[in-house]
Amino acid sequence: MVNLLTGPKGSGKTQQMIDLANKAVKDCNGNVVFIKKSRRDTYSLSFDVRAISMDDYQVIDTTAAYIGFIYGMLGGNSDIEAIFIDGLLKHADITLESLPGVIESLKKISKEQDVEFYASVSATTEQLSSCDLSDCKILN
Secondary structure (H helix, E strand, C coil): CEEEEECCCCCCHHHHHHHHHHHHHHHCCCEEEEEECCCCCCCCCCCCCEEEEHHHHCCCCCHHHHHHHHHHHHHHCCCEEEEEECCHHHCCCCCCCCHHHHHHHHHHHHHHHCCEEEEEECCCCHHHCCCCCCCEEECC
C-alpha cells in the first residue's frame, strides 16, 4: 500500500512522517527506512529507523534512477517492511507531472516486495487528480 500525506509546504508533514516512522519501528518486526532530501529535521527520528539523506546520493537525479535505488535497497535488505519518503517532490526529477508514474511504480513495488510506503507530497489532493489513487490511502 502507498500512504500519502498531502498538504502545502510548511504544514507539518515532516514531523507527522517522523512520528509515523517512530511508531512503525515499534510495531513491526522488520526494518523501517526514512528517505529525506537532506539531514535536516530528523533529530527526533528513532535510532532504530534507518535514515537516508539523498544529498549523499546526488547522482540519483532521475525518476528511473530513484526507483532503481529503492529496488536496490529492497534487494539488499529483504527485511524492510516500511519506507517513508519525506518531500517526494524534492527527490530526483520528480514533479507533479511525473508523480502519477512514480505512484504507480511505488504501488507495483509495494505489491511485489510486500513493503508499505509512506510519502509526503507538498500538494493538495486536488493537485493529485491525475494520479490513480486506487490502492493508496490519503492520511489527512
